[in-house]
Amino acid sequence: MRYTLVGSGTVVPDARRGPAAHHFACGDIQVLCDLGSGTLRRLDGLGLAWPEIDMVAVTHRHQDHIADLLPLLFALRHTPGVERVRPLTLLGYEGFARDLTLLSEVYGAWVLAPGFPLEIRESPDTPIEIERGDAWLEIEARRVVHSPEAVGYRLTLSSSGKEVLLAYTGDTEESDAAVDLARDADLLVSECSVADEDRVPGHLTPRGVGRVAAAASVGRLVTTHFYPSALALGSEEIERRIREAFVEGPVDLGVDGLCIDL
Numbered sequence: 001m002r003y004t005l006v007g008s009g010t011v012v013p014d015a016r017r018g019p020a021a022h023h024f025a026c027g028d029i030q031v032l033c034d035l036g037s038g039t040l041r042r043l044d045g046l047g048l049a050w051p052e053i054d055m056v057a058v059t060h061r062h063q064d065h066i067a068d069l070l071p072l073l074f075a076l077r078h079t080p081g082v083e084r085v086r087p088l089t090l091l092g093y094e095g096f097a098r099d100l101t102l103l104s105e106v107y108g109a110w111v112l113a114p115g116f117p118l119e120i121r122e123s124p125d126t127p128i129e130i131e132r133g134d135a136w137l138e139i140e141a142r143r144v145v146h147s148p149e150a151v152g153y154r155l156t157l158s159s160s161g162k163e164v165l166l167a168y169t170g171d172t173e174e175s176d177a178a179v180d181l182a183r184d185a186d187l188l189v190s191e192c193s194v195a196d197e198d199r200v201p202g203h204l205t206p207r208g209v210g211r212v213a214a215a216a217s218v219g220r221l222v223t224t225h226f227y228p229s230a231l232a233l234g235s236e237e238i239e240r241r242i243r244e245a246f247v248e249g250p251v252d253l254g255v256d257g258l259c260i261d262l
């Protein structure tokens, strides 16, 4: 079982940090949470088998989280040598199915009928399970405080008798909902958008991430989704602020390509 941070950036163009994208592997089950622009290229660069992804789960409509969704479907349909047979599940926020229908009216019927089975699900349809061999994965959506439709995801991965719980915030502000999303996770992947001095509604700061992680009793923390004001603090200061509340457990300040074996 492995977590790979594909994109640790935001809407801000940055050669080192792509927009939000997070890859979870459990046996040969693959789930991609969010896919901002450039995610497909990053997946290829990281050697991840994007033609075999089982599920794409998007957290909200913002383009730094969803922009590569149609490029993925288009690539699965038209890449020479790729002949997708197994179903692909697209999971999203409430209203996601309607969004895809509207996109199909603009771009063509292939959006909903790409030439392989497509299963479209929305957050109230969760939890959803995938099982293959001795590997099993369950994903559950929870509302977070950001845009009206925004959700985060809790993923349970089980393989060879071992089970781990992961939580991914998508974009969220400090809230009871964020703590509930992260509750008792072995690994929390949390946005850490802006410096505490520049706190804005809908996003977390380093001190806020630390408080959420501590209140939720998570085992390990990875921070991601850094805007320039957070990066300007420097990694030592970001970690110092997180550690004011989250004292125990490893902390990784995310970079693109970070891999954690679970």
Ligand SMILES: [Zn+2]
Residues within 6 Å of the ligand: 010, 011, 020, 062, 064, 065, 171, 225
């Ligand atoms: Zn974002």
Ligand SMILES: [Zn+2]
Residues within 6 Å of the ligand: 060, 062, 146, 147, 171
């Ligand atoms: Zn957002």
